[in-house]
Amino acid sequence: MKCRYAGAAALAAAIFAIDSFTMLSSAVAVLYVLVLILIGDTASERTIRATAAGCIALALFSFFYGHDDAVALDAVLRLVFSVAAVLATAFIVLKRLADQQTVASQAELLDVTSDAIFLTDVAGRVIYWNHGAEALYGWSFDEAYGQDPHALLATRSAPSRSAIRGALAREGSWEGEVTQTTRDGRTIHVFSRLRRRTEPGRYEGTTLETNTDITQRKAAIEALSQSEQRFRTIFETLAVAIWEHDLRPVKAELDALRAEGVEDLAQHLGQRPELLRRIRASVRITDVNSTGLRLMGVSSKEEFFTHLDGFLTDPDEDFIAFLLALDAGAPHFQSEAGIRTRQGELLRVLVAFNFPPPELLDRVQASVLNITERIRVQEALQRTRGQLDHALRAATIGEVSASIAHEINQPLAAISAHAAAAGRWMDRDPPNLAEVRASLDAAGAAAHHASQVVRRVRSFMTKVEPERTRLDVDALVEEAMRLVQGEIVSHGVALAPVLEADGVAVEGDRIMLQQVLINLITNAVQAMHATPAGERRIALRTWRAGGRVGIEVRDSGPGFGAEAAQKAFEPFFTTKAGGMGLGLAMCRTIVNAHDGEIRIDIPGDDAPGGRISITLPVAGRAAPGF
Numbered sequence: 126m127k128c129r130y131a132g133a134a135a136l137a138a139a140i141f142a143i144d145s146f147t148m149l150s151s152a153v154a155v156l157y158v159l160v161l162i163l164i165g166d167t168a169s170e171r172t173i174r175a176t177a178a179g180c181i182a183l184a185l186f187s188f189f190y191g192h193d194d195a196v197a198l199d200a201v202l203r204l205v206f207s208v209a210a211v212l213a214t215a216f217i218v219l220k221r222l223a224d225q226q227t228v229a230s231q232a233e234l235l236d237v238t239s240d241a242i243f244l245t246d247v248a249g250r251v252i253y254w255n256h257g258a259e260a261l262y263g264w265s266f267d268e269a270y271g272q273d274p275h276a277l278l279a280t281r282s283a284p285s286r287s288a289i290r291g292a293l294a295r296e297g298s299w300e301g302e303v304t305q306t307t308r309d310g311r312t313i314h315v316f317s318r319l320r321r322r323t324e325p326g327r328y329e330g331t332t333l334e335t336n337t338d339i340t341q342r343k344a345a346i347e348a349l350s351q352s353e354q355r356f357r358t359i360f361e362t363l364a365v366a367i368w369e370h371d372l373r374p375v376k377a378e379l380d381a382l383r384a385e386g387v388e389d390l391a392q393h394l395g396q397r398p399e400l401l402r403r404i405r406a407s408v409r410i411t412d413v414n415s416t417g418l419r420l421m422g423v424s425s426k427e428e429f430f431t432h433l434d435g436f437l438t439d440p441d442e443d444f445i446a447f448l449l450a451l452d453a454g455a456p457h458f459q460s461e462a463g464i465r466t467r468q469g470e471l472l473r474v475l476v477a478f479n480f481p482p483p484e485l486l487d488r489v490q491a492s493v494l495n496i497t498e499r500i501r502v503q504e505a506l507q508r509t510r511g512q513l514d515h516a517l518r519a520a521t522i523g524e525v526s527a528s529i530a531h532e533i534n535q536p537l538a539a540i541s542a543h544a545a546a547a548g549r550w551m552d553r554d555p556p557n558l559a560e561v562r563a564s565l566d567a568a569g570a571a572a573h574h575a576s577q578v579v580r581r582v583r584s585f586m587t588k589v590e591p592e593r594t595r596l597d598v599d600a601l602v603e604e605a606m607r608l609v610q611g612e613i614v615s616h617g618v619a620l621a622p623v624l625e626a627d628g629v630a631v632e633g634d635r636i637m638l639q640q641v642l643i644n645l646i647t648n649a650v651q652a653m654h655a656t657p658a659g660e661r662r663i664a665l666r667t668w669r670a671g672g673r674v675g676i677e678v679r680d681s682g683p684g685f686g687a688e689a690a691q692k693a694f695e696p697f698f699t700t701k702a703g704g705m706g707l708g709l710a711m712c713r714t715i716v717n718a719h720d721g722e723i724r725i726d727i728p729g730d731d732a733p734g735g736r737i738s739i740t741l742p743v744a745g746r747a748a749p750g751f
């Protein structure tokens with residue numbers, strides 16, 4: 126560069142010397158343009174200007190130096206011509222410099238971009254390789270230079286390379302996605318734009334290739350499409366019917382009403398069925414899943430209802446509630462609705478909406494669950510329950526009457542026995558009127574007991590709380606013994622009471638507890654019907670153990686059979702010809718109602734026979750009703 130400047134200076138000096146000191150009457154100064162051309166490639170704009178000014182100054186100096194007196198016109202013309210030539214050359218050199226600077230900055234731009242850009246010559250060899258290409262592929266410009274880039278990058282594309290070359294030759298350009306491999310072995314996806322340069326000149330026939338790395342974008346799109354696919358599968362295969370609505374027109378209607386100043390939207394809509402109908406008609410159905418198609422009896426999405434009012438039954442309170450929820454910006458809404466299938470079948474469904482943000486109101490999904498069958502089953506269940514209630518009432522009535530019959534059998538038998546006895550005393554000669562009275566009194570007492578039994582059993586069956594009073598246990602047992610006295614005697618049974626409850630009281634219903642004892646004693650008497658007359662014995666025992674009091678009825682009969690021991694407390698279990706199997710069931714119910722327990726005891730080897738015992742809690746000191 127320095128050489129050039131030195132050469133230029135020498136040239137300028139030589140031209141100046143010839144121009145000033147020789148007598149050549151020609152335009153030597155024109156040669157100054159050579160100085161400018163010599164430095165034009167490398168000098169800066171300022172240097173070029175200064176050099177041009179210097180050359181003109183030298184030409185002027187030479188002119189005035191050689192023509193100090195008379196100036197010939199042809200000499201002036203030569204000067205003007207030379208100066209014009211220098212100026213024109215300076216202008217051209219400066220223009221070229223500016224062009225070069227523009228090209229250089231444009232080339233820099235190619236390096237600034239993150240796209241990989243390279244240029245291949247007519248033979249397909251790399252002649253330019255920008256920084257982006259170095260960064261993306263890992264090969265430097267020097268390494269890539271002169272190579273076939275697609276061999277280097279193992280480019281794979283859907284159309285073959287020869288097809289791409291064909292397209293380039295025909296159309297001058299091609300673009301599409303290709304897969305390439307970087308220096309470190311990574312596979313990348315790039316969007317490639319190829320342009321064949323046809324402008325005549327140095328670059329004619331070269332191909333400029335711009336590649337944008339889309340690996341991440343492609344992965345994101347792939348992930349998105351997979352997730353979309355996944356949700357689509359869920360949407361399609363869900364057991365719940367789903368359809369999508371475009372609710373934008375509805376929201377617009379509601380917003381318009383608000384803008385008009387409607388404050389009570391519920392009332393406003395409630396009074397305008399036409400408006401309601403119009404709003405409903407504006408709801409477009411945009412998608413439906415397979416379950417939805419099946420539910421509505423439609424075979425394809427294309428044939429599905431286009432609008433909500435195609436299948437929703439008349440607008441009602443629920444639709445207004447839905448509109449209010451949408452208007453209020455509620456996050457969800459759920460309600461029952463009536464819909465009509467394509468075949469006209471009326472279904473009840475549970476509809477649940479999740480309202481998206483307002484900008485997504487064009488695709489609002491509703492999950493729809495068919496509850497028609499459930500409602501039908503519920504109604505059937507309701508009906509059956511009603512029928513069952515009726516049957517239960519009938520059964521209860523039967524049970525009450527059976528229980529009453531069972532419980533008054535014993536007093537009735539007693540009454541007739543006492544009446545017969547009274548008759549016999551009357552037939553005596555002379556009649557024993559005192560005994561007649563005693564028998565009649567006993568008959569009267571039995572009748573009174575019977576009536577009380579009926580009352581209690583009825584109140585018990587109708588779940589009236591038993592009357593609770595404080596009862597002396599031994600006194601209770603003695604009273605029961607008196608009531609069955611006739612039966613005991615008539616069957617020749619020996620009754621041996623051992624009453625050791627020592628004035629302990631229980632809290633309970635006297636008649637009911639007496640009834641329990643009468644039942645147990647009667648069972649014992651009946652169990653011994655096959656026992657020889659002299660061996661019929663009933664041992665009645667009471668005792669106290671801690672907070673409880675026990676009563677035991679023990680007979681000398683055959684004892685409970687294996688099945689009876691298991692099932693005796695079950696209603697209607699009986700081993701007797703005329704038995705009803707209710708006695709022990711009632712005993713257990715009554716004893717349990719008194720927080721007590723009743724059980725069949727296993728008899729000892731030394732003392733066989735039926736053995737049944739009751740335990741009841743001892744009454745507290747300040748028991749109510751005492």
Ligand code: ADP
Nearest residue numbers: 648652684685693699700704705706708709735
């Ligand atoms: P029912 O007296 O009408 O048969 P219960 O409920 O009073 O009904 O008795 C059920 C069954 O328990 C009787 O049929 C009988 O087999 C058995 N049972 C009750 N008491 C005794 C007893 N003391 N000894 C033997 N078996 C008894």
